[in-house]
Each structure stands twice: as structure tokens, then as C-alpha cells.
Amino acid sequence: MRYSIPEELNLGAFVGNIADDLVLDKNELSARGFHIVDSPSKQYLDVNLDNGNLLVKEKIDREQLCGPAVTCTLSLEAVIEKPLNVYHFQVEILDVNDNAPRFPKSQFRLEISEVAALGTRFALECAFDPDVGANSVQSYQLSTNHYFNLDVETRGRDGKLPVLVLERALDREQENTHRLVLTAKDGGIPERSGTAEIVIAVEDANDNAPVFSQSVYRVSLLENVPIGTLVIKLDASDLDVGLNGQIVYSFSSHTSNRVREHFALDPKAGEIKIKKHLNHKDNSVFEINVQAKDKGPYATPVYCHVVVDIVDVNDNAPELTLTSLFSPVSEDSLPGTVVALISSADKDSGENGHVQCQISNKLPFKLDSSLSGYYRLVTGETLDREYISKYNVTIVCSDAGTPPLTVNKTILLEVSDVNDNPPQFRQPLYTAHVMENSAIGESIFSVTAFDPDLNQNARLTYHISETLIHNMPASTYVSINSDSGVIYAQRTFDYEHLKNFQIQVLARDSGELPLSGNTSVDIIILDQNDNAPVIVHPLPEFGSTVFETVSRFAEPGYLVVKVSATDADTGQNARLTYQILHATDASLFTISPDTGEIWTIRNIVNKDVSKQRLVIGVKDNGMPPLTATVTFMLSVTGTDVQMLSGVTSDNAEFVSNSSFYLVITFGLTSSIFLVILITLAIKVYNSSSVDTCGCLTARNSRNGLRKGSRSLQIPANYVEVFGGDPLSQSFRYDTCSSSYSTKRGFLSSHRGTMSARKNNILNGDWGNGDTPRTPTHAQCRSTMNSEVRFLFKSEKKTPHGFDLELQLSSGTVPIMKIWVRKCPRENPFIRLCYLKAQSLILDQLVCYSISCP
Numbered sequence: 024m025r026y027s028i029p030e031e032l033n034l035g036a037f038v039g040n041i042a043d044d045l046v047l048d049k050n051e052l053s054a055r056g057f058h059i060v061d062s063p064s065k066q067y068l069d070v071n072l073d074n075g076n077l078l079v080k081e082k083i084d085r086e087q088l089c090g091p092a093v094t095c096t097l098s099l100e101a102v103i104e105k106p107l108n109v110y111h112f113q114v115e116i117l118d119v120n121d122n123a124p125r126f127p128k129s130q131f132r133l134e135i136s137e138v139a140a141l142g143t144r145f146a147l148e149c150a151f152d153p154d155v156g157a158n159s160v161q162s163y164q165l166s167t168n169h170y171f172n173l174d175v176e177t178r179g180r181d182g183k184l185p186v187l188v189l190e191r192a193l194d195r196e197q198e199n200t201h202r203l204v205l206t207a208k209d210g211g212i213p214e215r216s217g218t219a220e221i222v223i224a225v226e227d228a229n230d231n232a233p234v235f236s237q238s239v240y241r242v243s244l245l246e247n248v249p250i251g252t253l254v255i256k257l258d259a260s261d262l263d264v265g266l267n268g269q270i271v272y273s274f275s276s277h278t279s280n281r282v283r284e285h286f287a288l289d290p291k292a293g294e295i296k297i298k299k300h301l302n303h304k305d306n307s308v309f310e311i312n313v314q315a316k317d318k319g320p321y322a323t324p325v326y327c328h329v330v331v332d333i334v335d336v337n338d339n340a341p342e343l344t345l346t347s348l349f350s351p352v353s354e355d356s357l358p359g360t361v362v363a364l365i366s367s368a369d370k371d372s373g374e375n376g377h378v379q380c381q382i383s384n385k386l387p388f389k390l391d392s393s394l395s396g397y398y399r400l401v402t403g404e405t406l407d408r409e410y411i412s413k414y415n416v417t418i419v420c421s422d423a424g425t426p427p428l429t430v431n432k433t434i435l436l437e438v439s440d441v442n443d444n445p446p447q448f449r450q451p452l453y454t455a456h457v458m459e460n461s462a463i464g465e466s467i468f469s470v471t472a473f474d475p476d477l478n479q480n481a482r483l484t485y486h487i488s489e490t491l492i493h494n495m496p497a498s499t500y501v502s503i504n505s506d507s508g509v510i511y512a513q514r515t516f517d518y519e520h521l522k523n524f525q526i527q528v529l530a531r532d533s534g535e536l537p538l539s540g541n542t543s544v545d546i547i548i549l550d551q552n553d554n555a556p557v558i559v560h561p562l563p564e565f566g567s568t569v570f571e572t573v574s575r576f577a578e579p580g581y582l583v584v585k586v587s588a589t590d591a592d593t594g595q596n597a598r599l600t601y602q603i604l605h606a607t608d609a610s611l612f613t614i615s616p617d618t619g620e621i622w623t624i625r626n627i628v629n630k631d632v633s634k635q636r637l638v639i640g641v642k643d644n645g646m647p648p649l650t651a652t653v654t655f656m657l658s659v660t661g662t663d664v665q666m667l668s669g670v671t672s673d674n675a676e677f678v679s680n681s682s683f684y685l686v687i688t689f690g691l692t693s694s695i696f697l698v699i700l701i702t703l704a705i706k707v708y709n710s711s712s713v714d715t716c717g718c719l720t721a722r723n724s725r726n727g728l729r730k731g732s733r734s735l736q737i738p739a740n741y742v743e744v745f746g747g748d749p750l751s752q753s754f755r756y757d758t759c760s761s762s763y764s765t766k767r768g769f770l771s772s773h774r775g776t777m778s779a780r781k782n783n784i785l786n787g788d789w790g791n792g793d794t795p796r797t798p799t800h801a802q803c804r805s806t807m808n809s810e811v812r813f814l815f816k817s818e819k820k821t822p823h824g825f826d827l828e829l830q831l832s833s834g835t836v837p838i839m840k841i842w843v844r845k846c847p848r849e850n851p852f853i854r855l856c857y858l859k860a861q862s863l864i865l866d867q868l869v870c871y872s873i874s875c876p
Contacts, residue, residue: 024112026077029119030085030095035078038068038114041101042075045110049075056104060346060366067097068114085116086153093155100366100396104347107361109394120158120211124150126219127276131205133187133223136321137195144174145187146326148276150207150217157210166204171223173205178328184277187221195225226321233261233270233315235327243332246303254286254331257293259315267319275312275326282311286331295329303335304370337424339370341378343432346397351437354408362388363400363434367420375424382418388436390418400434408438409475442480442534446472448542455510455544459518459551467501470508472530472540480534483508488527488541497526501546510544518550519591552645554591556599558653561586568654573635575627575661576828576842583612586619588641588651596645604652605638612637612657621655633659661828661840692831692841 026039042049047057052072059070069080089095095116102109127148135145152159163185165173170191176184185205201223208216235257242255261268272293274283286309287298295311309331316324347364356362369376380398382390387406391399400416414436421429448470455468474481484505490497502511508528524546531539561584563569571584590597601619606612608631614621621637635657642650818827831839 024110025115026112027115027117028079028083029117030083031119031121032079032083034080034082038077038079040075041070041077041112044112045101047075047103049073052103054105056102056347058102060100060102062099068099070101083116085118085155086122088116091153091155095155102346102364104349107347107364107399109364109397111395118155118158120154120209120213120215122153122158123215124152124160124207124209124217126150126205126207126217128219130220130222131276133221134226134321135189135193135223136226136229136323137193138321139189139193139323141189141192143189143323145189146275147185147187147205147221148219149182149184150219152207152209152215152217154209154211159209160207161210162208164206164208166206168201168203170201171203193225199225201225229263229267229317229319229321229323231261231263231267231317232323233259233317233325235259235315235325238327240327240329241332242329243334244297244301245336246301246333247336247338248297248301250297250300252297254295254297255329257295257313257315257327257329259293259325259327261317263317263319265319267317267322269318270315271318273314273316275314278312281306282309285309286311288313301333303333303372304339307333307335309333335372335375337371337375337422337426337428339375340428340430341367341369341380341420341422343367343380343418343420343430345432345434348434350435351439352402352406353441354406354438355441355443356402356406358402358404360402361399362402362436363416365398365400365418365432366396367398368396369422371422371424375422377423378420379423380418380420382416386414386416388414388416406438408440408477409444411438413437440477440480442476442532442536442538444475444480445538446474446483446530446532446540448472448528448530448540451542453542453544455546456549457512457516457546458549459516460553461512461516463512463514465512466509467512467546468510468544470510470528470530470542470544472508472542474530474532476532476534480532482533483530484533486529486531488529490527492524492526493521500524501526503528516548518548518593519554521548523547550593550596552592552596552643552647552649554596555649556588556590556641556643556651558586558588558641558651561653563653568656570656570658572658572660573623573627574826574828575659576826576840577623577627579623579625581623583621583623583657584655586614586621586639586641586653588619590643592643592645596643598644600642600644602640602642603637604640605636607632607635607637611635614639627659631659635659687843692829692839696831696839 024041024044028036028038041047042052052070052075057070057072059066059068065081067079067081067083069078070076071078085095088097095118097114097116098111099114100109100111131148133145135143150160150163160182163173163175163183165171165185165187170189170193172188172190174186174188176186178184185207187203203221203223204218205221206216206218208214236259240255240257244252244254257272259270259272261270270293271290272288273290274288285297285299285301285306287296288294289296293313293315295313311329311331313327313329314324315327316322344366345363346366349362352360352362365380367378367380369378380390380392382388382400387402387404389401389403391401393399398418400418416434416436418432418434419429420432421427453468453470457465457467461467470485472483472485474483485503485508486505487497487501487503487510492500498513500513502513503509504511508530510526510528526544526546527541528544529539529541531537561569561571569584573581573583577583586601588599588601590599599619600616601614602616603609603612603614611624611627611631612621612635613624619639619641621639635655637655637657638652639655640650640652642648827843829841829843831841
């Protein structure tokens with residue numbers, strides 16, 4: 024495609040409609056990125072993207088742009104980016120006759136010998152017109168005269184050369200000076216002209232002129248030759264001698280300035296040398312006109328033509344220009360996608376200007392050289408921004424010269440992100456712990472996902488999947504901060520009702536097509552000591568007090584009642600400890616801290632109150648500990664024989680045999696009592712100062728009482744009666760003398776306290792240095808003379824069988840209490856496991872132990 028315009032057009036002048044010529048839609052020029060490729064020097068033309076008109080952007084001076092070239096053409100490229108295409112077009116700059124011919128000087132002076140032969144030719148200086156073609160110098164005209172005529176020679180690039188021809192012999196004596204006017208005219212419309220005056224001085228004869236060996240010399244030079252290099256040595260000769268034979272060389276008057284700038288001429292030797300560095304691209308050839316003239320009078324100058332061809336050398340590296348860059352490039356671009364357009368050029372010519380470009384094979388890009396003078400950088404494979412987010416693509420271009428010259432250009436290509444990676448959690452399952460009774464809105468746990476994408480594609484929001492937990496949506500249990508991933512409680516948790524649950528956390532990115540990932544969070548509820556112990560047994564029937572009875576004759580280690588409690592908590596929070604917080608008599612009862620069993624520590628004596636109040640505390644091991652209490656009101660029984668009337672149907676077997684029990688008990692008791700009375704009577708009779716009635720000696724038991732509690736210590740020493748079969752038993756009795764020389768017995772001091780009595784029984788000693796006190800003579804006498812009778816006090820069912828309590832009295836004075844227990848054996852015979860008696864006069868415990876066969 025080619026346009027033609029005259030030079031010197033105004034800015035904005037219309038050149039042509041390039042959109043119509045290229046068959047492009049004018050409305051899409053801007054959107055498709057249509058533009059003129061920038062020139063390395065000036066941008067003379069531009070495109071109006073609204074209508075597609077090609078307009079003048081800079082004023083064009085043809086003479087400045089192309090010099091003396093006949094044809095002046097601007098070679099331009101237009102690029103459209105979507106889709107990519109390159110269009111080549113030329114704009115021819117037409118010459119306008121805007122310059123008149125001009126001579127180098129306004130006056131020329133010639134010296135011509137009078138003996139000059141007719142037809143002698145004198146070359147004149149040419150007029151110069153920067154215009155070309157018809158607008159350049161077309162003709163010369165000489166003013167009218169009788170001696171000279173004008174001849175015009177045509178010489179290549181120098182154009183027409185005016186030559187003055189001698190037509191008539193000169194006569195200095197007749198006329199020594201001739202003045203002529205030389206006019207140069209161009210062929211433009213309107214015609215322009217320039218004039219110069221020729222002054223001819225007629226000299227005396229020097230009839231031989233210098234002669235060159237040839238009229239035209241041709242020389243070839245490398246463009247990189249150094250300054251001072253000899254181009255050629257001219258060898259003109261003159262047959263004259265002396266001054267008329269000495270030749271002086273010089274550039275002719277019409278030698279161009281560019282020749283004078285690059286070359287120097289030695290006037291004597293005729294040597295032409297390099298004066299300035301040469302450049303093949305700027306000037307590929309020089310034409311030098313050299314004048315030779317002797318020094319004689321009336322010397323006639325002669326001329327020769329020296330043509331210097333400049334040979335190109337590989338002294339210019341290739342030039343790369345990034346015309347278009349499509350960065351960033353999407354990571355999902357298909358192979359073959361154009362990412363950059365690069366133009367390549369080399370100022371050298373021939374092989375020196377042939378350029379080849381390449382990139383590293385390790386990069387996912389390729390160079391496409393299908394467009395003349397351009398390389399397209401295209402993707403060679405699929406890109407992955409998460410692997411490499413940007414590339415420094417270095418394009419290496421080399422020419423074919425020797426040695427080759429190379430240029431590098433690095434292009435930064437960034438890869439834009441595509442949402443191709445779902446969010447990921449570091450663990451498929453997380454475990455979170457939350458204390459029960461935590462406040463609503465309290466932070467429980469935090470999860471974090473990561474997404475290797477960028478910006479919106481990596482901006483994550485967190486959600487909880489709407490799964491069901493115990494038939495309730497998960498959102499009613501916990502919530503999550505959509506930005507930070509912090510999980511909050513939506514309710515107060517109760518470990519006793521919910522120990523753990525699992526939720527699904529979803530992380531979703533904010534890409535155009537969002538991707539998501541999930542993880543599970545197992546939330547474990549930690550127990551808190553928020554439940555006080557609850558007493559489950561025994562339960563009070565009325566109010567908050569539990570009423571229980573205990574026999575007055577219960578021995579140490581007797582199980583009164585067992586307290587059972589439970590705690591809804593777990594672990595240490597549910598580990599319970601039982602203790603007595605308050606007791607009417609702290610020395611009477613103890614409790615197992617682990618099982619809650621309440622046992623008697625010692626025997627119940629007459630001084631003990633009949634209503635014993637115990638406050639039992641149950642404490643867990645939490646922090647802080649929680650406590651529950653129960654109050655027992657223990658009624659000490661054993662003073663009313665009418666208790667037998669309350670026997671239930673479960674005791675029918677025992678009641679049916681009560682007569683048999685009484686017969687045996689009465690027989691044993693009567694025998695023992697009679698022996699004691701007889702012994703006391705003898706003592707009183709033999710001594711007028713009797714201090715004691717007597718006592719039963721204490722000895723170690725073979726069987727003893729079984730330990731009822733782990734914390735209760737039963738004394739090892741007590742009075743025993745040994746027997747085999749309860750129907751035929753043998754008994755052993757010992758008496759104690761007035762000197763108290765017997766073994767340690769279970770006599771306790773009336774002056775001692777209840778706690779001292781407890782210690783005496785448990786430790787087997789009397790304590791505090793007290794001595795046993797024996798009954799007085801009057802007490803013994805009163806006991807022996809009274810009527811003896813039995814009272815049936817009470818019965819009680821125990822885990823070991825049935826206990827009967829009897830009281831032996833003399834008149835109105837109680838003497839002794841007796842307990843009988845039946846062994847629960849599957850045997851037609853009645854078996855008595857043991858028999859126990861307590862003297863109420865001596866305040867002494869007398870134990871009779873009968874072993875069951």
C-alpha cells in the first residue's frame with residue numbers, strides 16, 4: 024500500500040484513510056489497539072482512531088529527509104493488536120519547487136592565457152538546487168559575448184556541469200578582462216534561477232597544462248578504517264618546468280561539504296586521506312572532484328574524478344524494539360498465545376545485517392519469526408502462577424557477520440492469577456476443648472486455611488456446614504467468624520448432657536468461580552465442678568433430717584448406717600469424701616471417708632444422751648470443692664422391753680424361738696450371778712474392812728470381736744467365757760483380790776471423761792494414772808439381798824442375725840445387761856454365736872464368747 028504527498032504540508036493534513044484501505048472497522052480501531060509503529064527518529068504521521076484518517080504529525084522537509092535522492096519514501100508499519108497483525112505501507116514525499124538554484128560564490132575569477140587554444144574548455148562551478156527532478160537545476164545560460172560559449176556536461180550525481188568554451192583567440196593587449204554572467208535555471212513551476220559573475224583575466228601564456236593518468240579513479244574502503252588512512256595518491260604530470268611544472272592539487276570548487284568533512288587532500292603530494300570516520304549506512308559512496316594546476320603563469324587547471332566506495336563491516340549490533348507487550352499473561356492461557364511483539368533490525372548490510380533471535384529452552388515460551396522483521400513471543404506450554412509468578416525472558420539476537428555481534432533484551436512477563444486452587448486446611452481433623460458453662464460468644468478455637476492463589480482468589484471466608492447435632496443445626500451450637508476463622512460458642516455447654524460433638528468447617532475463596540475446602544473440628548466439652556454431690560441414701564422421710572436408731576448395747580465397730588452419694592461430674596470432680604461435720608459426741612461415731620459407712624467407736628454408756636445428732640458432709644475433689652450435707656438424728660434404744668411388740672413378720676422365726684433363748688439366758692445369768700454373790704459374801708465375811716466385792720479377771724480372747732471398720736481399733740483384752748456346744752458349755756471364772764494384783768481389766772474410772780473412757784477401751788489402759796474403783800460393802804450387801812429379775816428390753820435384726828437385749832435387776836437396782844445373738848445357719852438346732860454381759864454396778868464390760876461349731 025502506497026501513498027504520495029507533497030512536502031511541506033501543514034500539520035494535520037490528510038494523507039489517506041488507512042482504515043478503509045486496510046478494510047478495517049473504524050469503530051474498532053481503538054479497542055483493537057491500532058497504532059503506527061514509532062520511528063527511531065521522528066514520527067511524521069499519525070492515525071486518527073475515530074475515523075481512520077492518516078494525518079501529518081510533523082512538517083516534512085524532503086531535502087532534509089532524503090537529501091539529493093530522486094525518490095523519497097517513508098516506510099512505515101501499522102500494528103493491530105487484537106488479533107495481532109502488522110501492515111506495511113509507504114508514503115512517497117513529492118518534491119516541491121521551494122528552493123532556487125544557488126552558486127557557491129557570487130563571483131568566479133578565471134585566469135586564461137592569451138595563447139589558449141580555441142576550443143579550450145574551462146569548467147565552471149555548478150549551481151546547487153536541493154530540489155530534485157524537474158525542480159533541480161535544468162539549464163545554464165551565459166550572457167552574450169564574442170569570445171566564449173557555454174557547454175553543459177552531464178555527470179552522474181553531480182548533475183549538469185557548466186563548461187566555458189573558448190571560441191575566439193584572446194588578445195590581452197586588446198582586452199585583458201572579460202565579465203560574464205552565468206545564470207542557472209530549474210524546471211519548476213514557477214521557474215526559479217540563480218546567477219554568478221564570471222571574471223576572466225587574460226594571462227600570458229603557460230602553454231602546457233597538467234595531465235592526469237586517467238580521468239576517473241575508483242577506490243574501495245572499509246568503513247572502519249582509522250582516521251589518516253591513505254585513500255589514493257594522484258599522479259598528474261606537467262611537461263613544463265619550473266613553476267609552470269609544479270602541480271598543486273585541490274578539491275574543485277563544486278566539491279560537496281560532506282566530501283570535505285571526510286577527506287583531506289595534500290596539495291603537493293596529491294594524497295587523499297581519511298579525515299573523519301566513515302559509516303556505510305550514512306554514505307555508501309563518495310565522488311571527489313580534484314583539480315590539478317601548475318604554478319606557472321597563466322596555469323590551466325585540469326580535473327579528475329575519484330569515486331570512493333565504502334565497504335560495510337560488521338560494526339553495528341542488532342537493534343531490538345519491544346513493539347507490544349501483553350503482560351500480565353493469564354496462567355490459563357493456551358500454548359501459542361502471543362505475549363509480546365519484538366522488531367529486530369541491523370544497520371549493517373548483507374550478511375552483517377541478517378539477524379537471528381532466540382530464547383532459552385528452559386522457559387515456557389517460544390519465538391515465532393513468521394512476520395518479516397518481527398518476532399512474536401508466544402507461550403510454549405501451560406503456565407502455573409503458583410509455581411512461577413513472573414518470568415524474565417531474555418531474547419538474544421545475533422547477526423551473521425564475522426565475528427557476529429549480539430544484543431540482549433530482557434522482558435519481564437508477569438503471570439496473572441486464575442482461581443485454580445481450592446482452600447486447604449493443614450489438618451483434616453482438629454480437636455478443640457471447651458470448658459462447660461462457658462459464656463455464650465466465648466472463643467473456642469481457631470482454624471486457618473491457606474490458598475496459594477492471589478487477591479480475591481485467595482480471600483477466604485469460613486462457614487460451618489449445617490449438619491445436625493442431636494437433631495439440632497450445628498449453628499445453634501457454635502458460630503464462626505467468616506474472616507478470621509475463630510469459632511465461638513452459641514450456647515452454654517453442659518458436660519453432663521453433651522460430652523463432645525463434631526462440626527464441619529468450610530473455607531471458600533472469593534474467586535469468580537469460588538472453590539472451597541473443608542475440615543472437621545472435634546469439640547470436646549471439659550467437665551467443670553458445677554454439680555454438688557447428691558445424697559441418694561438414706562433419704563429423709565420428713566424434712567431434711569434422717570431418723571435412725573442405734574442399740575445402746577452396740578459394741579465398737581457396729582455399723583450404724585451407710586451414707587451413699589453421687590456426683591454428676593466426672594474425674595476428680597466426682598471423687599467424693601465423707602466426713603462428720605458435727606456430732607453431739609465426737610468420740611462416739613466415726614465415718615469411712617471413702618465408703619460413707621458410719622461405725623461406733625466405743626460402747627454407748629449411760630451418760631451418753633439418747634438423741635445423737637450427726638451432720639455428715641459429702642465433699643467432691645473439684646476446685647473449688649462442692650459439699651452436700653445430711654443430718655442424722657440417732658435415737659439410742661434399749662430401755663423399753665415393749666419393743667418386742669414391734670417385731671415384723673420377717674422376725675416370726677426368731678419370735679417363735681424366743682422362749683428357748685430366754686431359758687438358756689436365764690440359766691446362764693443366774694449361775695453367774697449366784698457365783699458372784701457367793702464370792703462377795705465370803706469376802707465380806709472374812710474381812711471386816713472389805714473394799715471390793717470382786718471382779719472378773721480379763722484375759723486375751725482367742726476369737727475376739729471382728730473389726731467392723733478400717734479405722735476402728737477394737738481392744739484386744741476383754742473377759743471371756745469359752746464354750747463349745749451351747750447346750751453343754753464349760754466356763755472359767757477368775758476373781759480379783761483386794762490388792763489389785765490382777766491383769767489389766769476393763770475397769771474405767773468414774774472420774775474420767777467420755778473421751779478418756781474411749782481411749783481406755785481402745786488402748787487397753789486406764790489413762791491419767793487413775794485406778795479402778797470397786798463397789799463398796801454396802802453396795803455389795805444391797806445387791807445380794809434384793810430380788811433378782813429379768814426384763815426383755817429389745818430385739819434388732821442385723822446382717823449377722825438377731826440381737827436380744829436383756830436386763831438383770833435386783834429389786835429396783837439394775838445389775839447387769841445381757842446380749843444374745845442367733846447365728847443365721849441352715850440348722851434345726853439353735854446356735855448362739857456369742858453372749859455378752861455388762862455389769863452396771865462395777866461399770867465393767869464382761870464378755871462371754873461362745874464359738875459356733
